[in-house]
Amino acid sequence: MARTGKGGDLRCSFCDKAQDEVRRLIAGPPSVYICDECVGLCNELIAEEGAAETGRPPEPPRPREIHAFLDQYVIGQDDAKRALSVAVHNHYKRVRGAAGDPVELGKSNVLLVGPTGSGKTYLVQTLARLLDVPFAVADATALTEAGYVGEDVETMLLSLIRAAGHDLARAETGIVYIDEIDKIARRGGGNPSLTRDVSGEGVQQALLKILEGTVASVAPQGGRKHPQQEFLQIDTTNVLFIAGGAFAGLGEIVERRLARRAAGFGALPPARDDDDLLSQVMPQDLLAYGLIPEFVGRLPVVAALRPLDVAALTRILTEPRNALIRQYRRLLELDGVELVVEEDAVAAVAEQALLRRTGARAARAILEEVLLNVMYEVPSRDDVARVVLTRDTVVRNVNPTLVPRDGRGPARHERSA
Numbered sequence: 001m002a003r004t005g006k007g008g009d010l011r012c013s014f015c016d017k018a019q020d021e022v023r024r025l026i027a028g029p030p031s032v033y034i035c036d037e038c039v040g041l042c043n044e045l046i047a048e049e050g051a052a053e054t055g056r057p058p059e060p061p062r063p064r065e066i067h068a069f070l071d072q073y074v075i076g077q078d079d080a081k082r083a084l085s086v087a088v089h090n091h092y093k094r095v096r097g098a099a100g101d102p103v104e105l106g107k108s109n110v111l112l113v114g115p116t117g118s119g120k121t122y123l124v125q126t127l128a129r130l131l132d133v134p135f136a137v138a139d140a141t142a143l144t145e146a147g148y149v150g151e152d153v154e155t156m157l158l159s160l161i162r163a164a165g166h167d168l169a170r171a172e173t174g175i176v177y178i179d180e181i182d183k184i185a186r187r188g189g190g191n192p193s194l195t196r197d198v199s200g201e202g203v204q205q206a207l208l209k210i211l212e213g214t215v216a217s218v219a220p221q222g223g224r225k226h227p228q229q230e231f232l233q234i235d236t237t238n239v240l241f242i243a244g245g246a247f248a249g250l251g252e253i254v255e256r257r258l259a260r261r262a263a264g265f266g267a268l269p270p271a272r273d274d275d276d277l278l279s280q281v282m283p284q285d286l287l288a289y290g291l292i293p294e295f296v297g298r299l300p301v302v303a304a305l306r307p308l309d310v311a312a313l314t315r316i317l318t319e320p321r322n323a324l325i326r327q328y329r330r331l332l333e334l335d336g337v338e339l340v341v342e343e344d345a346v347a348a349v350a351e352q353a354l355l356r357r358t359g360a361r362a363a364r365a366i367l368e369e370v371l372l373n374v375m376y377e378v379p380s381r382d383d384v385a386r387v388v389l390t391r392d393t394v395v396r397n398v399n400p401t402l403v404p405r406d407g408r409g410p411a412r413h414e415r416s417a
Helices: 036-054 063-073 078-096 120-131 155-163 201-212 250-264 274-278 283-289 293-297 310-318 324-333 343-356 360-380 391-395
Strands: 025-027 033-035 110-113 135-139 175-179 215-218 232-235 240-245 301-304 338-341 384-389 401-404
Touching: 025 036, 033 036, 063 078, 063 120, 078 110, 078 120, 078 240, 078 301, 110 120, 120 135, 120 175, 120 240, 135 155, 155 175, 155 215, 155 232, 201 293, 250 274, 250 283, 283 293, 310 324, 310 343, 310 360, 324 338, 324 360, 343 360, 343 391, 360 384, 360 391
Parallel strands: 110 240, 110 301, 135 175, 175 240, 338 384
Antiparallel strands: 025 033, 215 232, 384 401
16 A cells, blocks of 8 residues: 655655645655655546547536636636636537437526626636647627728637637637627617617627638638638537626616616615625626627526725735735745745735735735835845735835845845836
8 A cells, every 4th residue: 555655855756846835645666756746647647548538528627626726826716716617517428429419408607797806807717728629819899890990799709719829620629708898889888870880799790600610711820811821620619618797887787677677666766785786696687787688598607797995905815726925926036035924914915915906916016116116136145034014014115124144134135126
């Protein structure tokens, strides 16, 4: 029977991670060890080879497993995680059983509704990493319908093909995230436009076939199509499309609908904040916002994300496997310097980020500002052992404390020009 390795200097013989960097280190023959992460990777490779031999994609992870993986990297947003976990599981279960299935299963494309900085893009990126599928991000604001200045909707598929290493078969089971989807709502909300709306309703119309599933022709070098070009053919039937947007003002539309319903029963509706309102979005609200019925119908799963509060931002800074503070700590470790961030400094970063109203992006920007001079100086100095961030560092723009290697007091902080 394999034994768990003892001793702090033991390392995995495959990935070279130390014992304290993994959950479990298993001993084999003398001086040979393997960690739990490499065991999991081996199991995945065996499963993939077995799937290739049978001609079927590997079995998708179960919703609980997807949710648990997201929990390691994404703080909060449990409702969105649950909806995404089920939608992704069902989508790839559909892909796996598509051939010869007597019941044709519909696609589970997803619409994420939530404010800027709430984690929409990061959620989808994390999903793609778990599933090990090609992933591409498209900006809806850059798209126009065919024949107008801008990008054709097929252009976003080129990014997916490139992410798959130009392996079309692999690209056809990838994920495309379309950001800023609320920006292609037609002008005038739910009222049809009397003039050509090339970046709104026109783009929605152009996206319909791709979202549903079609064989699209993509120019291999990008840009507009020309009759003399050779095109790449990609079938989007098994591509999962996830669209996201802030949908500013959608809460008011939901509130009006709920107020009308409550008025029908002769009661005043209770006051609600935007968080609660977005969680009650219905297709008719999206239609009133300016999405066309056919487009809404191709995004059957709708999940709302809540804005991040101070508590959530604090957890984002410290708890996930790739938490922001851990990232900066690692950057300084590579220069042989320890980063110490006091608890009140973490709280100050979260508070300042909340004021900027861009969520985790604001937290990263604040840390970049606070550590800019340190990261400029430290690589050129060998007398610094530790960098300490305090609340004053964040709030009052006081320089971080540099602790010298001999421990005799703060090192002199050189001001950069």
